[in-house]
Amino acid sequence: MLSSRLSRCLGLFLSMALVAVAFMASVMLGTTDIALPTFIDALIHYDPARVAHIIVLTERLPRAVIAVLVGASLAIAGALMQTMTRNPLASPSILGINAGAMFFVVVAVSLLPLHAPVDYVWAALLGAFVAACLVVMLSRGRQGELAPLRVVLAGVAITAMFVSFSQGLLIIDQQSFESVLYWLAGSVSGRELSLVVPLLPLFGGALLLCALLVRHANALMLGDDMVKGLGMRAGTIKLLLGLVVILLAGSSVALAGMIGFVGLIVPHMARGIFGVDHRWLLPACALLGASLLLLADVASRFLMAPQDIPVGVMTALIGTPFFIHLARRKPA
Amino acid sequence: MMHSTSLNRRGDGTADARQARSLGIATLLLLLLLASMGLSLSLGSFPTSFGRVLHSLATPQGSDIAFIVWELRLPRIVLAMLVGAALAVSGAILQGIVRNPLASPDVIGITSGAAMAAVTFLALFGAGLSIHWLPAAALSGALLSALLVFFLSWKHGIAPSRMVLVGIGLSAAMGAITTLLIVTSDDAAAMVAYVWLTGSLYAAQWQDVLGMLPWLLIAIPLCLTQARHMDAMALGDQVALGLGVNLLRSRLVLMTCSVALAGAAVAFAGGLSFVGLIAPHIAARLVGRGFARLVPTAALVGALIVLYADLLGRVAFLPKDLPAGIFVSGVGAPFFVYLLHRTRYHH
Numbered sequence: 282m283l284s285s286r287l288s289r290c291l292g293l294f295l296s297m298a299l300v301a302v303a304f305m306a307s308v309m310l311g312t313t314d315i316a317l318p319t320f321i322d323a324l325i326h327y328d329p330a331r332v333a334h335i336i337v338l339t340e341r342l343p344r345a346v347i348a349v350l351v352g353a354s355l356a357i358a359g360a361l362m363q364t365m366t367r368n369p370l371a372s373p374s375i376l377g378i379n380a381g382a383m384f385f386v387v388v389a390v391s392l393l394p395l396h397a398p399v400d401y402v403w404a405a406l407l408g409a410f411v412a413a414c415l416v417v418m419l420s421r422g423r424q425g426e427l428a429p430l431r432v433v434l435a436g437v438a439i440t441a442m443f444v445s446f447s448q449g450l451l452i453i454d455q456q457s458f459e460s461v462l463y464w465l466a467g468s469v470s471g472r473e474l475s476l477v478v479p480l481l482p483l484f485g486g487a488l489l490l491c492a493l494l495v496r497h498a499n500a501l502m503l504g505d506d507m508v509k510g511l512g513m514r515a516g517t518i519k520l521l522l523g524l525v526v527i528l529l530a531g532s533s534v535a536l537a538g539m540i541g542f543v544g545l546i547v548p549h550m551a552r553g554i555f556g557v558d559h560r561w562l563l564p565a566c567a568l569l570g571a572s573l574l575l576l577a578d579v580a581s582r583f584l585m586a587p588q589d590i591p592v593g594v595m596t597a598l599i600g601t602p603f604f605i606h607l608a609r610r611k612p613a
Numbered sequence: 614m615m616h617s618t619s620l621n622r623r624g625d626g627t628a629d630a631r632q633a634r635s636l637g638i639a640t641l642l643l644l645l646l647l648a649s650m651g652l653s654l655s656l657g658s659f660p661t662s663f664g665r666v667l668h669s670l671a672t673p674q675g676s677d678i679a680f681i682v683w684e685l686r687l688p689r690i691v692l693a694m695l696v697g698a699a700l701a702v703s704g705a706i707l708q709g710i711v712r713n714p715l716a717s718p719d720v721i722g723i724t725s726g727a728a729m730a731a732v733t734f735l736a737l738f739g740a741g742l743s744i745h746w747l748p749a750a751a752l753s754g755a756l757l758s759a760l761l762v763f764f765l766s767w768k769h770g771i772a773p774s775r776m777v778l779v780g781i782g783l784s785a786a787m788g789a790i791t792t793l794l795i796v797t798s799d800d801a802a803a804m805v806a807y808v809w810l811t812g813s814l815y816a817a818q819w820q821d822v823l824g825m826l827p828w829l830l831i832a833i834p835l836c837l838t839q840a841r842h843m844d845a846m847a848l849g850d851q852v853a854l855g856l857g858v859n860l861l862r863s864r865l866v867l868m869t870c871s872v873a874l875a876g877a878a879v880a881f882a883g884g885l886s887f888v889g890l891i892a893p894h895i896a897a898r899l900v901g902r903g904f905a906r907l908v909p910t911a912a913l914v915g916a917l918i919v920l921y922a923d924l925l926g927r928v929a930f931l932p933k934d935l936p937a938g939i940f941v942s943g944v945g946a947p948f949f950v951y952l953l954h955r956t957r958y959h960h
Contacts, residue, residue, distance in 0.1 A: 370778070374785075419953040434715040435953055437781050438890070441719055442946035445886050448811045449939035453930075458807070459800055466792045541785060590793055597789030601782050605765055608778035 282556055289561050292554060296568035300349065303575035307345040308337065311582050315341065343474045348578050348592070349571040350477065350484060351469060351537045352547075354529035356570025357491060357563055359544025360551070361522050364502055364559070368432055369549070369607055373409075373530040374541030376436035377443065381412020382534035383465060384443035390461055391454040399479055402535040406483075408443075409531030413523060415439055467540040467593015469578055480532050487528035491563060494521055498559040540593045542600025543570055549607070635900040635910065642913040646694070649917060653690050653924045654682060658931055689817040693923045693937065694916035695825045696814070696882040697892070699832075701915025703874040704889025705896065705907055706836055706867050709843050711773040715953065717890035718875035721780030722787065724886070726758020727751040727879035729787040729794075732806045736794045748824055748880035755876025758783060759868070771864060812885035812938025814923050821881050828877035833908065836870040839863050840905040847902065885922075885938050887945025888915050894952055918944075 283289045309315045315323075315333055323334040359372040373379050385408030386401045419435045447465070451458045463471070497518045500507040505515035533540065551565040577595040584590055654670075655663040661678050673679040700718065707716045718724050734750040763771070766779040791810070795803045808815075842863040845853040853860060875889065896911035922940040929935070 375781075415950065419950065431715070433778065433781065434713065434720065437720055438715060438949055438953070441886055442942065442949065445811065445938065445942035445946065448807065449936075449942065452804075452808055452811060452936060452939065453933075455804065458804065462803065463796055466796050541789075585797070588797055591796055594789040594793045594796075597785050601786035601789075604782035604785070605779050608775060608782060609766070609768055 283554060284556070289555055293561070293564060293568065296565060296572070299572045300568050300575070303572045303579070304345050304349065306579050307348060307575045308341045310579055311341065312587055339473070340470070343472055343477070344469050344578065345575060346474065346477060347469045347472055347536050348574045350480075351533045351540060352543055352570040352572070352574030353567035354484060354487075354533045354570075355540060355543040356547035356551070356566040356573075357488075358526045358529040358533075360548035360559075360562060360566045361491070361498065361526050362544070363548055364498055365519055365522055365526075366432055367502075370433050370545070370604070372542070372544035372548075373526070373533075374440075374539070375433060375545060375604075376416050377412045377439035378409050378416075378526070378530045379534050379539050379541065380440040380443035380447075381410075381415070382406070382408040382531050383539055384408055384447045385411070386535070387447040387450050387457070387461060387465075391450045391457040399476070402480060402483075402532060405535035406527065406531035409527045409534065412439060412443065413527055417523075463591060464538040466591035467538040467596070468589075468591040469537045469574070470589055470592075472536065476536065480536065483528050483532045487525045487532075490521060491525045494518065494525070495559045495563065498522060498563075502557065502559075538591075538593060540574070540596055542596045542604065543574055545607075546600050546603050547573055549603070631901070631903075631906075635906040638899050639909055639913065642910065642917070646913060646917055646920070649920050649924075650690055650694075653920060654686050656924065656928050657681070657686060658928070684818075688819045688822050689814050689923065690920060691822050692817040692825060692881060693814050693919045695822065695829060696878045696885065697888055697915035697917070697919030698912035699825070699829055699874040699878040699915075700885060700888040700919075701892030701896070701911040702829075702833055702836065702908055703871045703878070704915075705893035705904075705911045706843075706871040706874075707889070708893055709847060709904060710864055710867055710871075711777055712847065713773070713777070714894065715890070716777055717887075718871065718879075719884070719886045719889065720784075721777055722758050722762050722784035723755050723780075723872055723875045724879050724884050725784035725787040725791070726761075727755035727876055728810055728884050729791045730754020730757070731809060731880075731883070732791045732794045735802060735806050735809070736798045745820070748821070748877075751880035752876045755872060755879060758787065759872040759876075763868070771861070808936050809883040810938075811936040812883040812941065813926075813936035814882050814919075815934055815936070817881075825877055825881050828873055832870040832873045833912065836867055837905060837908060839867050840903075840908075843867065843904040847904075882919075883936070883938065885919065885941050887942050887949060888918055891945050891948050891952070892918060 283292045305317070308320055309317065313333070313336055315337055319333050320337055323331075323337040327338060328334050355373060362371040362373065362376065363369060365371075382405040385404040389400055389404035416432070416436055416439060419439075451461070497508055497511060497513060500511050501515065501518055501522075508515040508518050530544075547566050547570040548562070551562055551569050555561040555565045574592065574596070577599065578592045581590045581592045581595045584595070651663060651666070655661050655666045659678075659681055661681065665678060666682055669679050669682045673683055704717045707718060707721065708714055728751070730753060731747055731751040734747055762776060762780045762783055765783070766772070766776040768775065795806050798806070842853070842858045845856045845858050846860070846863065850860060878885070892915035893907065893911045895914045896907050900906040900910045918941065919937060922944070923937040925940045926935040926937045
């Protein structure tokens with residue numbers, strides 16, 4: 282673990298370099314390799330007559346940008362959830378937040394006349410909110426404490442509920458099935474940059490709120506009484522942090538569908554390297570989460586080439602051994 | 614709360630009174646099941662009156678609807694009941710072993726193992742290879758995933774809570790592979806796989822019933838031999854050890870029964886979720902947690918749930934024949950949320 286301020290700064294700098302390398306790999310590698318000069322050329326003098334330029338601007342760049350946003354958001358959301366529940370297994374996918382967002386999007390697509398991807402965002406946010414409320418309501422004990430196994434079971438069951446409802450809707454309304462199938466599996470490909478723009482204020486707002494609450498998150502880790510010492514009620518802090526989680530996870534689902542395990546693995550990696558202080562932990566989570574999703578996305582292009590596999594599948598396969606390791610380590 | 618205390622008070626009576634009460638409830642459920650079979654036999658896309666159905670059942674040769682009753686509806690109804698019973702007993706066993714009311718075959722990865730194997734089978738062979746091999750594939754998937762869960766959660770013995778967590782992790786990975794297979798196969802095959810995942814009894818045949826039946830006939834009596842041990846384990850590992858229970862052996866036998874039942878059910882009807890979760894709870898409300906009484910009652914309740922879910926799927930949205938799984942989750946999921954809400958202070 283890095284303990285001095287200098288080494289942590291260096292660590293963050295290296296993480297940034299990792300994001301940059303992964304970003305470039307994501308833009309350049311694939312069925313058609315793009316050379317670096319071509320990429321820069323496409324950004325500066327876009328020429329719609331050149332295929333390489335079209336590939337860069339309509340496929341590779343949006344894909345990389347979305348991977349960065351989603352990876353960073355899910356990792357931060359996971360870290361905050363682990364802090365709030367004091368449970369190492371908490372993350373947006375395990376606790377059902379992603380599934381709730383997905384179900385509401387499926388409802389929007391199949392029952393309501395909402396087909397523009399922008400409409401997905403509001404549906405996804407609402408779904409994330411509903412799922413979060415359900416999990417919290419159902420897993421609180423008498424003193425308001427969240428029992429670890431119970432929280433996980435509640436989350437898994439809520440996921441099962443939303444997934445089976447979505448399956449039912451998709452079977453009844455088979456027209457929507459094909460259009461949302463790939464999205465359900467979790468994928469960052471095939472989206473346009475214009476889709477990201479309306480979401481930027483949400484991501485920005487969530488990150489700002491998160492930055493303001495860093496000290497409180499640190500205090501929350503030590504116990505609810507410590508938060509009182511800072512002059513705020515623990516309930517208020519949890520509510521605000523919960524809002525951050527919902528904004529980040531909901532917008533991620535709206536952009537990329539069900540991508541699991543990023544929110545679980547990355548906070549543990551970041552904690553191992555940077556320690557538990559949220560002032561370092563959260564930026565580290567954002568950078569490592571972005572790199573992880575970028576790299577997983579690059580790998581997903583080559584695993585069954587020429588077919589793209591959904592990156593959600595990749596993260597689940599990477600994440601499972603890790604989850605099992607955590608489950609085994611936890612004292613039963 | 615009022616309801617359950619009154620049940621407890623009654624439960625405090627003599628063993629004979631409890632026995633009589635649970636026998637009475639079982640008889641009532643059995644009668645209800647028979648009546649529901651009759652109802653389900655007479656409803657469908659082709660209108661048939663109850664009298665004509667009875668006539669056809671009695672004299673298959675002399676009836677013009679014999680084919681509908683004997684070959685289309687009856688096997689489907691019987692299979693629905695068997696599948697429901699198997700899932701319910703499997704869930705009752707798991708909840709007992711884990712000592713957690715939220716455990717079920719879907720949660721700990723048995724269902725998703727079977728689903729992955731079945732979807733792999735559909736993706737690799739499509740309709741080319743005989744569809745009769747699908748149950749075998751699903752069943753071996755269930756057994757393999759259960760073995761894997763066992764193996765991965767082994768650490769100086771089996772701790773139930775660790776097993777649940779490992780199962781959850783594994784089922785996420787297997788779910789991912791299932792999704793991958795669905796996404797990469799063509800649309801028609803993907804829809805077939807998706808319907809199968811939701812759980813459907815469409816086009817059930819007597820052959821399926823015969824394939825399903827042995828599992829129940831073997832596993833249910835076998836798990837009942839462990840009833841005393843299960844009741845002792847409910848009081849905690851220390852108490853059970855003190856009473857001379859071989860924890861590892863009992864858990865192995867019980868887990869094997871649970872996996873076999875859930876695997877067989879998934880093999881013949883796909884991923885019907887929530888039956889294994891809610892049927893044991895309803896049964897426990899009716900007859901209490903004593904394992905020997907719980908198992909038969911849960912089986913009857915599970916059979917009823919799947920029977921009605923399939924009936925709804927067949928007749929509610931004519932001419933569409935919707936998978937029973939939709940209705941099981943439609944009722945099961947809200948019930949589950951209610952359950953979670955009610956039991957949140959006991960852990």
